[in-house]
Amino acid sequence: MNISELVRVGAVHGDVYTDEEIFNLEMKKIFENTWVYVAHESEIANSGDYKTTVIGSNPVIVTRDSDSNEIHVVLNRCRHRAATVCQQEQGNANYFRCAYHGWTYSNNGDLTGMPFQDGYDEKFDRCKMGLIKVPKVGVYQGFIFASLSEDVPNIENYLGHARKYIDYVVDTGPEGIELNAGVHKYSFDGNWKLQVENTIDPYHLSVTHRSFFNLIANKTGKRINFSKMHKNEKIRDLGNGHSLYELDGDLGIGALPFNLIIFPNLGFVGSQVRVTRPISVNKTHVSLYPIMLKGASVEENASRLRKHEGFYGPAGFGTVDDLEVGFDRVMEGLKAKAMDGDWMEISRGMNREVIDEDGIITATSSDEVSARALYKEWKRLMARD
Numbered sequence: 001m002n003i004s005e006l007v008r009v010g011a012v013h014g015d016v017y018t019d020e021e022i023f024n025l026e027m028k029k030i031f032e033n034t035w036v037y038v039a040h041e042s043e044i045a046n047s048g049d050y051k052t053t054v055i056g057s058n059p060v061i062v063t064r065d066s067d068s069n070e071i072h073v074v075l076n077r078c079r080h081r082a083a084t085v086c087q088q089e090q091g092n093a094n095y096f097r098c099a100y101h102g103w104t105y106s107n108n109g110d111l112t113g114m115p116f117q118d119g120y121d122e123k124f125d126r127c128k129m130g131l132i133k134v135p136k137v138g139v140y141q142g143f144i145f146a147s148l149s150e151d152v153p154n155i156e157n158y159l160g161h162a163r164k165y166i167d168y169v170v171d172t173g174p175e176g177i178e179l180n181a182g183v184h185k186y187s188f189d190g191n192w193k194l195q196v197e198n199t200i201d202p203y204h205l206s207v208t209h210r211s212f213f214n215l216i217a218n219k220t221g222k223r224i225n226f227s228k229m230h231k232n233e234k235i236r237d238l239g240n241g242h243s244l245y246e247l248d249g250d251l252g253i254g255a256l257p258f259n260l261i262i263f264p265n266l267g268f269v270g271s272q273v274r275v276t277r278p279i280s281v282n283k284t285h286v287s288l289y290p291i292m293l294k295g296a297s298v299e300e301n302a303s304r305l306r307k308h309e310g311f312y313g314p315a316g317f318g319t320v321d322d323l324e325v326g327f328d329r330v331m332e333g334l335k336a337k338a339m340d341g342d343w344m345e346i347s348r349g350m351n352r353e354v355i356d357e358d359g360i361i362t363a364t365s366s367d368e369v370s371a372r373a374l375y376k377e378w379k380r381l382m383a384r385d
Helices: 018-028 155-171 192-199 204-208 210-220 226-232 298-312 320-332 369-384
Strands: 012-013 036-040 050-055 058-066 071-075 090-092 094-095 104-106 111-113 136-141 143-147 184-188 233-240 242-246 258-262 266-269 272-280 283-290 342-347 361-364
Touching: 012 050, 012 184, 018 272, 018 369, 036 050, 050 226, 058 143, 071 136, 071 143, 136 155, 143 155, 155 233, 155 242, 155 258, 155 266, 184 320, 192 258, 192 272, 192 283, 192 320, 192 369, 204 210, 204 320, 210 320, 233 369, 242 272, 242 369, 258 369, 283 298, 298 320
Parallel strands: none
Antiparallel strands: 012 342, 036 143, 050 058, 050 090, 058 071, 094 104, 104 111, 136 143, 184 283, 233 242, 233 361, 242 258, 258 266, 266 272, 272 283
């Protein structure tokens, strides 16, 4: 398989969404070889707090050390016979005990004991048998990233031009932000990249979500001029697969003035942190964490939640549109093998891209700059040795 031939100028091959071998390679080449978002500090705010999640297909535990308050990310796998040692999504614990044979670990990963220890001789080194720690952990403005590879840049360099937008998110709260309002979860039978692409795709707003915007117009008397909007708004390729959509005004679906993708699995949309989790080539889980403003009034945070729920919540208008049209119908359509070689167009706006004073590729918001940014980094990681 020649990975470099699956992405060409302005197009991506349909196999990147449907081929199981490509998916398995993504888990190895991308999710095990770059920074992956795993948690926010507010989710493990107290000593002993933990959260279970995954890095690609690797189950991990993010913990806050009971003694040092340090953040650790360890593989959720007993060193004895590989059973997971923690089953809950979140909690507080000083130790993790494997239910299979009783091996016990402190919440920093150290092995503290096991039944019938006399079965191991003096050559057995307990210090080397703790839970395996992820090689790299980086925290930026409370957002915790981890990497299974030592060969990654520091987290600040990796985030690059995206840092100032994360700064903006955090600075919206008088005392910062918290992800403590619960989580909306959904799954779909499609490839994970469809959700990442959809995070910044203003081109579809006036078509896929027309019923929602008609409802808002009927309620407020104000209709959105999408042609004017697309001329004024910008999408930017921030490098390293990250991209930005700058909104021109309030669309009624959230509080942030931009959508932001942090490659490969993190998004900021409306009033939420969006985390995309690949399960298989045609199965994806998504978690939406409403962003609460620390130090703000109850009323202000409640208003943010209502906006979030209206478009993205379980009974909202937006997510169901995307699940049906943007994901299910795309995966169904990909079953039809095109006569021209199965290529999907991401070329819109290539002729009007500009490079700004910071060296950032920019075009109007109906253009597919974000998709091209994503697949440029996808190709770089997938094609390298």
